[in-house]
Amino acid sequence: MDSTVPLPEPPEQEPAEPTEAAGSRLLLVDLGGATYGLDADQVREIVPLLPATRLPGAPRHVKGVVNLRGQLLTVCDLGERLTGRSLQNPDGSTVVLQAGDRALGILVDDVHDVEWLAVTTAADATIADAAGVVSGLGRLGDEVVLVIDVPELVRQTLA
Numbered sequence: 001m002d003s004t005v006p007l008p009e010p011p012e013q014e015p016a017e018p019t020e021a022a023g024s025r026l027l028l029v030d031l032g033g034a035t036y037g038l039d040a041d042q043v044r045e046i047v048p049l050l051p052a053t054r055l056p057g058a059p060r061h062v063k064g065v066v067n068l069r070g071q072l073l074t075v076c077d078l079g080e081r082l083t084g085r086s087l088q089n090p091d092g093s094t095v096v097l098q099a100g101d102r103a104l105g106i107l108v109d110d111v112h113d114v115e116w117l118a119v120t121t122a123a124d125a126t127i128a129d130a131a132g133v134v135s136g137l138g139r140l141g142d143e144v145v146l147v148i149d150v151p152e153l154v155r156q157t158l159a
Contacts (some may be wrong), residue, residue, distance in 0.1 A: 023118040028145065029095060030110035031079040032088055035145045037138055039116050042150040044098040049091070049107065062157065066105065068096070075105035076157050082133075092102065099154040115140060119147050132156060
């Protein structure tokens with residue numbers, strides 16, 4: 001059974017190359033009640049949680065490796081990485097991210113939807129320093145969405 005979730009195409013009124021005014025296409029995920037955004041173009045697939053084999057000496061947020069259809073995939077708990085709180089939903093998901101030729105699985109409590117959001121750069125030092133992987137902020141109604149810099153998260157985790 002293929003559990004890949006197709007991502008919706010952008011609305012017709014959006015330009016093919018998003019500009020800062022048009023926004024970014026983000027997959028929204030939940031971590032401990034907070035909403036985070038991941039660049040939808042860097043999301044390879046979403047799969048159910050898989051048991052990970054722990055790696056000796058790895059940081060606490062790196063849960064280990066899983067065998068995903070014959071490929072070893074490093075998995076990290078994004079909630080623990082960003083907030084210090086581990087995955088709270090035992091029925092959560094693993095979002096497989098692709099940055100160049102490197103893949104990383106991140107554990108999330110819930111996956112919401114793909115949305116176009118206007119994103120402002122994280123110029124504020126407090127936000128920019130949040131684990132070194134927050135690249136900006138978006139708004140979804142009254143809710144603030146922290147946008148994750150996927151290539152930087154992959155680089156830091158797999159370094």
